Amino acid sequence: MDITVKPFTVNDAQGDLCAVFLLEGGPADMHPLVQQAVESKDMTGSFGTSLLMPAYRSFAAKRLLIVGLGKPQELTIERVRKAAATVIVKAKELKLKALTLVMPDVSLDDLPLVTAMAEGAILSDYAYSKHTDQQHEKQQHVQTVHIAVGERDAKQLQTLVSRTTSICEGVRLVRDLVNEGSDLVNTLHIEKICGEIAAKHGLAITVLDEKDVVEEGLNLLHAVGRSGSTPPRLIILEYKGNPGSGERVALVGKTITFDTGGVNLKPTGHVETMHQDMAGGATVLGVLDVACTLKIPVNIIAVVAAAENGLGPGAYKPGEIFTSYAGKTVEVKSTDAEGRLVLADAIAYTIKHHAPTALVDVATLTGAALVALGTHVIPVIGNNTILSSKLFDAGQRTYERIWLMPLYDEYKDEIKSDVADMKNLGDQRNAGTIAGAAFINAFVGTTPWAHLDIAGVAFLEKGRGYTPQGATGSGVRLLIDLLSHWENGLTAEETKG
């Protein structure tokens, strides 16, 4: 989809369809066609409704779609994203190619408003269509979208729409990688993608192959990956967005290309979508790619801990004890709690070799995240209030919302083992998301850290709004927003007097 800002009004709108957004009760100066629909009570502007009309007379576009924005006092940026998605879904249904969205006159600022329109349009136009009839799918994509901005500053808005397009490209990359099956997106494919991103942006890249993983003593990563159909990898990419600064933000992604559960095999009903278990690593790569494209002035160390949690004669087993990269011994209680194992080694290695000043890990870590917060909110656990609150703010702005969970000492006690320094399961099966974070916490030391458990939000069984069924790419917009607002990093913001 090509999306461009045009200095058009409703009447200049050409193409197959022109969409106008209507608030309940307003505005006073409606286009005659819209006014007709309102007067006949065919359209009230209620949120979630839309009305398709054939256009005529002086109207240049072939159809008019009126999309309800709801009551003015209930209008939010998120509603705008959803309303823009409504237009795209309708256009796809009707196989229309060229659309105009008329930017409404509402109480929201123009900049977030146009961003939301672009996000809603681009993100809802996604389809995982690689394995379906290409021609058929192509027909169902919208090709051009004009955002008619009237007399507003088209140049300024276009800059923002272009930026949004780049960010949504990152979301698309993640969705494609996560939707694809694990035979294709295996650890070697992940390595290849990392190499492509490094080449595209001229980044330094380090790849530890299975031999290096053993030699370096990344024994947890090796244990998890040792019976995978492709071998484990630890891959590190470095982007120097702000060479003058000593700050380095590490983004570490769980990249389990398939999670069978291992010897603690996942049952039918849980195993089918476990190709999604590399969503953390995919998110890290998507964020890095976008950050480089947008030249975000932050130094980033992107770390991908890739392994397949397979099941075979060589698979690691419950009861085994491994010495982690950090030196702590770990008793394996469940081979299905593999994410925290690969992250522990990846994080310890990152801290030792790159000394990040902040570290964010992203992982489809626990089904308990889905139980706790469902598919709408990302549970976050961390050790630094500034980092957590920056993430919270980024979540509010992007609607990729986070909610902070506690990590009190009692939770840390639950992962103590009788026979090793720690075990990879909590005593009880309660508070599983926190238990997972408590394990990771033991490898973080004093580095400011936040853990994003995206197991609930990474993959939707049923699509909604601007998020089609399957991989969501959740986390990309959140982390790009975080990095875009990094400013003085984790130094406490000055209290404004």
Ligand code: BES
């Ligand atoms: N990859 C899963 C978590 C998951 C579940 C991701 C659902 C996406 C959707 C993780 O490795 C796992 O198996 N977690 C276990 C943890 C348990 C063994 C402590 C779980 O959630 O049951």
Ligand code: ZN
């Ligand atoms: Zn997993």
Ligand code: MN
């Ligand atoms: Mn698992």
